[in-house]
Amino acid sequence: MTSNTKTETVVQVYRVYIKATPEAVWAAITDPEWNRKYGYQSPSEYDLRPGGAYRVLANEEMRNHGGPEVIIDGEVIEVDPPRRLVQTWHAMFNPELTAEAVTRLTWEIDSEGDSGVTRLTVTHELDGAPVTAAFVSGAVADAGGGWNYIISDLKTLLETGRTFTG
Amino acid sequence: MPWAFTCDHLVTYLDGVTDDDRVFRALADPTRRYLLDLLFARDGQTLTGLESELEMTRFGVMKHLKVLEDAGLVVTRRSGREKLHFLNPVPIRLIHDRWIDKYTERRVAALLDLKTELEGK
Numbered sequence: 523m524t525s526n527t528k529t530e531t532v533v534q535v536y537r538v539y540i541k542a543t544p545e546a547v548w549a550a551i552t553d554p555e556w557n558r559k560y561g562y563q564s565p566s567e568y569d570l571r572p573g574g575a576y577r578v579l580a581n582e583e584m585r586n587h588g589g590p591e592v593i594i595d596g597e598v599i600e601v602d603p604p605r606r607l608v609q610t611w612h613a614m615f616n617p618e619l620t621a622e623a624v625t626r627l628t629w630e631i632d633s634e635g636d637s638g639v640t641r642l643t644v645t646h647e648l649d650g651a652p653v654t655a656a657f658v659s660g661a662v663a664d665a666g667g668g669w670n671y672i673i674s675d676l677k678t679l680l681e682t683g684r685t686f687t688g
Numbered sequence: 689m690p691w692a693f694t695c696d697h698l699v700t701y702l703d704g705v706t707d708d709d710r711v712f713r714a715l716a717d718p719t720r721r722y723l724l725d726l727l728f729a730r731d732g733q734t735l736t737g738l739e740s741e742l743e744m745t746r747f748g749v750m751k752h753l754k755v756l757e758d759a760g761l762v763v764t765r766r767s768g769r770e771k772l773h774f775l776n777p778v779p780i781r782l783i784h785d786r787w788i789d790k791y792t793e794r795r796v797a798a799l800l801d802l803k804t805e806l807e808g809k
Contacts, residue, residue: 533732535763535774538782539707643763660777667781674781686785 532648532655536669540640542680544631547640548604550676551629560679561672563687564593568609574598576609589615596624605631611646613654623650642676644669707760708786711779714759719744720752724761727775734770 540547550556554565563581568574578594585591593615600608611627613619626647634641646669648655660668667674671686679685714720719742726741727733739749753773756762760779765772 533765533772533774535765535776536778537760537763537776538778539760645765670777670781674778674785677782678785 532652534646534648534655534659534669536644536646536673538642538673538677539634540642540677540680541638542640543638544604544633544640546680547631547642547676548607550680551607552603556679560675560685562666566594568598570598570601570603570607572598572600574601576611580615584615596627599626613657618653619651619657622652622654625649625651625654642673644673707779708783710759711761711783714755714761717752717755720756723749723752723756724775727762727773731774732765732767732772734772738773 542550550560552566552568552570554567558565558581562584564578564584565581566576566578568576574597576594576596576598577592580589580591580593584593594611594613596610596612598607598609600606607629609627610624612624613622628643628645628647630641630643630645632641632643633639646655646658648658656662657665658668660666660670675686722742723738726738735746735749735753738753739746742749753762757764761776763774763776765774
């Protein structure tokens with residue numbers, strides 16, 4: 523084992539190759555009409571400019587369980603459509619998560635030559651947010667599969683027009 | 689071409705090799721599975737860190753990491769002067785969704801049919 527004297531950065535990286543244009547992938551991430559269709563079916567609203575608001579609204583099932591209206595919020599830091607989006611990300615669907623540090627999320631969208639395949643890389647920097655890290659990695663039982671589930675479903679939706687649930 | 693077969697949801701790349709092929713090939717080696725286990729236990733490691741856990745030359749570890757990276761199972765990021773290796777679980781999830789679910793579902797369905805038949809008598 524290597525010894526590491528500096529504070530360890532907690533980073534999770536997820537990557538998927540999608541047979542779709544970068545523009546389609548960008549829309550699937552940023553447009554609520556798209557992002558409400560896959561993953562946890564929670565519409566995510568972006569004000570796409572630096573300093574703009576980001577919020578994820580509870581889906582009907584979550585609301586019926588008495589969850590908050592806004593389950594995740596954050597702020598847009600960097601916008602370069604359809605290539606790069608940097609934002610903060612703060613989960614608020616339980617008190618333990620709300621108490622944790624605000625995390626940083628980077629979406630990178632790259633074309634794989636002219637093959638029509640787009641590479642999506644999601645990097646989540648989770649310093650000071652161990653419970654959030656457990657949730658988004660899918661390590662929390664009965665809390666869904668985290669990013670792995672969400673971006674796998676995003677790929678399925680863009681390539682087949684259908685999602686895991688419907 | 690090793691693989692003429694393709695269907696809707698399989699993305700075929702330049703050389704006719706699908707992403708599923710790459711993942712299965714990458715996983716078909718105990719050293720590479722061990723490297724993934726090491727990253728699962730502690731994500732974001734350097735080559736030097738991973739090498740210290742294996743009885744293998746640095747070059748050998750690099751070669752295995754390259755196969756894992758080509759299969760999308762490992763993603764590298766620069767952090768200052770270091771190159772860090774991260775486990776990317778998405779390809780395994782996709783294999784699971786495409787293959788494992790398909791077969792376990794049928795088994796579960798068969799058991800349910802049996803249950804219905806037995807209880808119906």
